[in-house]
Amino acid sequence: MPKTFTLEKNQYSIFESELRVRPDDIDMFNHVHNSKYLDYVLAARYEQMEKFYGMPWEHFTQQGLGWVVSHVDINFKRPLLMNDLMLIRTGILAMHDKGCSVQFEIINQKTGKIASDGVFDYVLIDLNTGRGTKVSAEMIKAYSI
Numbered sequence: 178m179p180k181t182f183t184l185e186k187n188q189y190s191i192f193e194s195e196l197r198v199r200p201d202d203i204d205m206f207n208h209v210h211n212s213k214y215l216d217y218v219l220a221a222r223y224e225q226m227e228k229f230y231g232m233p234w235e236h237f238t239q240q241g242l243g244w245v246v247s248h249v250d251i252n253f254k255r256p257l258l259m260n261d262l263m264l265i266r267t268g269i270l271a272m273h274d275k276g277c278s279v280q281f282e283i284i285n286q287k288t289g290k291i292a293s294d295g296v297f298d299y300v301l302i303d304l305n306t307g308r309g310t311k312v313s314a315e316m317i318k319a320y321s322i
Contacts, residue, residue: 208256
């Protein structure tokens with residue numbers, strides 16, 4: 178039986194981004210291919226890191242750091258179709274010594290229903306070694322809004 182995810186209210190903020198389904202997102206069954214849902218969450222987080230946290234992706238790469246996905250739990254609940262407008266809600270579920278867990282839900286704005294939800298686990302890596310590294314106090318403070 179699949180897990181059910183509901184965005185957990187905690188000390189971390191939940192942010193929203195809007196995206197629209199594009200023609201190249203559609204599969205042979207005439208709805209969004211399952212791999213695209215991962216892209217939607219990653220695109221939303223990329224935007225939110227800069228817009229809300231003031232720490233864009235480039236902030237990390239300039240320090241020789243990067244966030245990589247180590248695990249994803251995702252539920253596909255309802256299909257998204259060509260040109261649907263989505264609201265992608267994300268928020269940190271937990272900060273860890275070497276990474277974080279990010280919860281998400283993708284909502285079809287036309288129906289108001291959740292199309293997909295789940296959790297991404299990220300690890301912070303040193304780009305020079307490719308190994309996990311500690312999340313700094315500065316990062317934890319920036320993400321604790």
